[in-house]
Amino acid sequence: MSKTTPAFGVLLVNLGTPDTATKKDVRSFLKQFLSDPRVVDLNPLIWKPVLNGVILNFRPAKVAELYESIWWDDGSPLMVVSQRQRVKLSQMLQKQLGQAIPVELGMTYGNPSLGAGLERLKSQGVEKVIVLPLYPQYSCSTVAAVTDAIAAEYKSWREVPETRINKEYYNHPQYISSLASSVRAHWDKFGQADKLLMSFHGIPLRYVTEGDPYQDHCEQTSQLLAQALGLNETQWQLCYQSIFGKEEWLTPQTDKVLKALPVDGVKSVDIISPAFAADCLETLEELSIGGKEMFLEAGGERYEFIPCLNDNDDHVELLVQLVKQQSLGWQ
Ligand SMILES: C=CC1=C(C)c2cc3[nH]c(cc4nc(cc5[nH]c(cc1n2)c(C)c5CCC(=O)O)C(CCC(=O)O)=C4C)c(C)c3C=C
Numbered sequence: 001m002s003k004t005t006p007a008f009g010v011l012l013v014n015l016g017t018p019d020t021a022t023k024k025d026v027r028s029f030l031k032q033f034l035s036d037p038r039v040v041d042l043n044p045l046i047w048k049p050v051l052n053g054v055i056l057n058f059r060p061a062k063v064a065e066l067y068e069s070i071w072w073d074d075g076s077p078l079m080v081v082s083q084r085q086r087v088k089l090s091q092m093l094q095k096q097l098g099q100a101i102p103v104e105l106g107m108t109y110g111n112p113s114l115g116a117g118l119e120r121l122k123s124q125g126v127e128k129v130i131v132l133p134l135y136p137q138y139s140c141s142t143v144a145a146v147t148d149a150i151a152a153e154y155k156s157w158r159e160v161p162e163t164r165i166n167k168e169y170y171n172h173p174q175y176i177s178s179l180a181s182s183v184r185a186h187w188d189k190f191g192q193a194d195k196l197l198m199s200f201h202g203i204p205l206r207y208v209t210e211g212d213p214y215q216d217h218c219e220q221t222s223q224l225l226a227q228a229l230g231l232n233e234t235q236w237q238l239c240y241q242s243i244f245g246k247e248e249w250l251t252p253q254t255d256k257v258l259k260a261l262p263v264d265g266v267k268s269v270d271i272i273s274p275a276f277a278a279d280c281l282e283t284l285e286e287l288s289i290g291g292k293e294m295f296l297e298a299g300g301e302r303y304e305f306i307p308c309l310n311d312n313d314d315h316v317e318l319l320v321q322l323v324k325q326q327s328l329g330w331q
C-alpha cells in the first residue's frame, strides 16, 4: 500500500537545551554548542584547550544551577514551549490549509537533533521540507549554524528532499504586531514603565564587522516595535545581553544599561527580549531574575519582564504565514 505524500513538511528549529538540569547533561550540551565554529570561530588550536580545559570544567556546574532555578515540571522551558509551538502550528496549518502537514521539532544542539527531526518527516512521506529557524534576526551564529547542520545531515541521504530555509523575519508585520500586542497586554495588567528596554542576545562585534547583518536586523525590529507602540525616543532603548568570553560584543550591554538607568533617574522599566521566540535560560534567569536584582540594587524601583511570544495564538499565526510564504507552489 502506498503512503499518501503530504504536500510538504515543516521542521521547526530552535537552539536546543540540556536534557536535564544536571551538570553532566549541561556539560554535554555546552560541549556540542561551543564546539561549533559558527558560534565560536576562534582558531581551534587555541579554542579547544580553553573549552576542554577551562570552560567545560567550571561552567557546567554553575550553569546547571541556573537551569535548575528556572526548570519547569515538564522540562526545560525552551523545550516545553517548542513542543507547544509544534502542536499548535500543526493544528493551525491543518485548519487553514485543510490538509495534514507534518510538523517536527529539531534542535541545532542537543535533542531532538535536526537529523532526528528530518528523519521523522521522511518517515511520514515528506518529500519537500520547509525549515523554520525560530530566530527573527539572522545571525551567522544561529541561522547559518542551522544550514550547516542540515547540509551535514543530508550528506548521508541517498535522496535529498527539496528544502527551503526561512532566513529571517525581523521586520515581518505579523511579528511586529505580535510583539506590540504582548507589550500592550502587559501594560494593561501592570501599567506602563518609564522605559521599554528591548534586550537582544548579543554576538561578538567582529561577526558584524565581517558581514553578519544581525545588528542591523535588531535595530530595525526595535524601531518598528517602538513605532507600532507609538513610543518616542526617550521611552525605549535597545541593548544586548548574554555576553560570553573576552572579545568585544555588541553594545550597549543590558547589564550596564540596567545599572546606569536608575542613576540617570529612570526608576521603572519593562524589558522584552524580541530575539527569543521562546522563553529560555537567557530570558527567565538572566532577564527576569538577574536583571531585576541588578536594576533594583542600582536604585531602580519597578522592573517588569515581558515573556516571549511562546505559543501565543498571534505568534503561531506568524509561523503559519511564514510557512505559507515558503510553500508557494507546493500546495
Ligand atoms: C559563545 C557564544 C555565543 C553566541 C555567539 C550566541 C549567540 C546566540 N544565542 C542565541 C540563543 C540562545 N542562547 C542560549 C544559551 C547560550 N548561549 C551561549 C553562547 C552564545 N550564544 C551559551 C554559552 C549559552 C548556554 C548558557 C550559558 O552557558 O550561559 C539559549 C538558551 C538555551 C536554553 O537552554 O534555555 C538561547 C535560546 C541567539 C539568538 C544568538 C545570536 C543571535
Ligand SMILES: [Fe+2]
Pocket (backbone or CB within 6 Å): 201, 242
Ligand atoms: Fe546564546
Ligand SMILES: [Fe+2]
Pocket (backbone or CB within 6 Å): 242, 243, 281, 282, 286
Ligand atoms: Fe546567559
